[in-house]
Amino acid sequence: MTIGKTRLRLSAALLLGLLLPPAWAGELTLEQLMAGLRARGDIRAQFVETKHLAVLRGVMEVRGTLEFRQPDYLKREHTSPRAEIYEIEAGTITISQPGKASKQVALADFPPLAAFIDSLRAILSGDADTIERLYRTELSGTDQAWTLTLTPRDRNLADYIDWVKLEGREQRLIRIETQEAIGDRSVLELK
């Protein structure tokens, strides 16, 4: 698959959107955005996550690679501050660290975490229904540069997260900012 082809498909979708009433040029709908993200398919990108935590004097920087495969495989491979791998497939997280036995955790045991991971997978796979089930959404910007702000509907999740702000260029997600209920904040930037 080439980028050109995808672009063409996205442009076609956008064109169709433009032709349909009410016609509003440049504005992006969630469905269009999600269609674009879905079309992008599997992802593998390096990231830097900056954590602003209340208990820490400075910020904490986590570096590594984020990998996503349709429909629900997600992997974070950290290289710094220490090597570790988080692999999420269906309902299970596997945590492995060099020199240690890997550990498996059922997502269902931690509903807020499950909801958070579900939403991340939903965004990466362009699943608008799940996103709208879990969050109130607010979309701004254009198809060139957009910002999607998510506010949890579910109380379970709202106990932990105030909002999540996703930013992207075209069908590429480049920044995830998470504001937690206890005041901590993290910014994850994808390269």
Add this chain to the structure above:
Amino acid sequence: MTSARWLRIAPWLLVLAGCLAWMSGFLRVESSLSVFLPAERGRAGDALLDELRQGRGAQVILAAISGGSESERAAASRALADALRSDPAFSFVGNGADGLDPAVIELLFEHRYLLSPNVDAQRFTAESLHEQLQRRLETLSSPASVLERRFLPADPTAELSGVLQAWQPEQGPDRRHGVWFSPDGERALLLLRTRAEGFDLDRQQRTLDQVRAAFATAAPTGLTLALSGPGVFATQSKNTIERETKLISALDAIFAATLLLLAYRSGRRLLLATLPLGGAVLVAATVVDLLFDGIHGITLAFGATLIGVAMDYPVHLFSHLDGSAPPRQRLAKIWPTLRLGVITTVAGYAALAWTDFPGLTQLGVFAVTGLLCAAAITRWLLPDLLPESYGRPLGPWALAIASGALRAPRAAPLVAAAVAVAALGYIVLQRDRIWENDLAALSPIPEQARHLDQELREQLGAADVRDLVLIRAPDLETLLQRSEAAEPALTTLQRGGALGGFDLPSRYLPSQARQRQRQSSLPAGQELATALNAALEDLPFRPDAFQPFLQDVEKARAQAPLTLESLAGTPLELRLLPMLGRSGDGWHAFVPLSGIKARATVADTIAGAGITGVAYIDMRQASSDMVAGFRDEALDRMLWGAGAVVLCMWLGLRSLRATAAAAIPVAAAVVTDVALLLALGERLSLFHLISLLLVIGMGIDYSLFFRHQAGGDDQRQTVHALLLCAVSSSGVFALLGMSQLPVLRAIGLTAALGVCACFGFAWAFHRATGASADAACL
């Protein structure tokens, strides 16, 4: 019929009708096996008896959902568990998705410094704090740290996770989609605990039906539910036994009816022949129900077997009805012998009633009442139901057979004596393998079902019902302290691999003493602040980040310990209560042990730890001992009964020689019966013993009637009756003995062989002992 006769019949009919009405309206048939354990005697062993009575291990149901897709199985597991959790029939429903709710976590968090097993004086030194903080720092990079971070300022040493580990063990069954699964993912697993006592088979049955109904509503088609566990087995066995008993009873009825019709060629006699036994069961069941406030199902079944000898009573009468005199007079001729037989048998069975086992007492009362009633019906009711001139002489064939049977060869007594002596010798040789103490050997559960049970138990990590640690104490606090004292020994065993796992109550609720001890190890405010500052020195944490921690420790220093009362109404109480029990003299806890690899090591280590009130129990051994105890009691009663039988015979026959002559065939028959059973590979259980009692009852009648010599036709009529009794009884029980179910086989085989032996010995000995006309019985 004359009105005088009606006046004699009416009271009988009223009594029988009354009993029938009572039975259909008020009879309470119990199914709890606990009446077959000794009655409470306020001894120290009570807790164990209590456990056996309630069958707590037997309250566990293992469930497996298979078929469909993995996610369908998981969804069905959740739906089933949700449905059952709201059902009061269950005290616990586990499927892996039973996480603790926030309110409970809040409660545990509040008491973390008193509950966490990690809290001691070393926990809050600068060095230890530094190490803990270092670890917390590492987890901060985790994407899952959002869950833990909120507790971090107040709980930098992660005591909460130490507390939660007791309630949410990390080991346990595999989990998929958040619920328990077998390792291959083919089965979703659930563990249920019923409120119904394990031995209460009717309630167990209802509970199982509820589970199946809930599954039918909760799960899509294509999924199947398999249930296992002691309660499931017990109800299954009961159903199988009932089904098979019904089938055999029908065959028996056909056989006995055909035989009687052939012998008497009279439908009226066939009908009347059932009256003494039928009436006896009615009256005996009603009497037991009134005396004991309920009758046990097993009493009913065993009792009806035991008084089966009553089937012979009308036969003795019918064979003598030759039309030469009215039935009443014909009966009067055999009545002294019949009466002696009845009284002797009653004396033998009465011994059963004097015992500590309510089950045996019920059985004794049932048998005594039943026999007396059957005899009375035969004596006073049956003749009135027959016309004055009723009867016809026996056919030539019947008489010929009877005459033939009377001619025993000269050598018969000698041969019989030799057989009896050989049988006795064989028993002595086999004395080490006479008894069957393993209840499982009597179980009609197919091997396949037992295999599934074992597999599910392993996959669920569910403790086998076999191994337990029993902790006893006068009060709850001492109990928890003893539970804590037992933990090191059990942990050592677990590490050594002798033991898979265990579940102590103190793990959930530490003793007050232990909580106070932890409390006293908490440092004072200034001391802790200094240690914390030192620990934070080279770490990137904010110096004031852990103020909530300092405050909470200070608060915990004055906190009231967590008690059972303070858990009231929480899910924690529900988890804890099934582990604890209260009996008359205090508290006890049963700690189920799972995955036992080395039973002897476990037993020795726990005994070697020498903790007061803590003992390892092998439930199989314990229940075998109970079974053996019950059997020994029954055997003991039988010996007393034998004494009473001999005494009665002597009183009736008024001659030692005649008594010996009447008793020896019975004794020889019992010995031969037992030897034959052993030779067939049987080991004697309670069921064999009960059947031997029946054999004794029949043997007494055979022996006495063979000696009832009046000469001529009368004598031949007596032998005709005896032959008919022996053939019908042995046939009926032989059919039962052909059953594949061990219990039915035991009863049938013992009785069939015994009846044949009784007849044989009575026949062989009757001449040798010079059957004089000692019919002047009583």
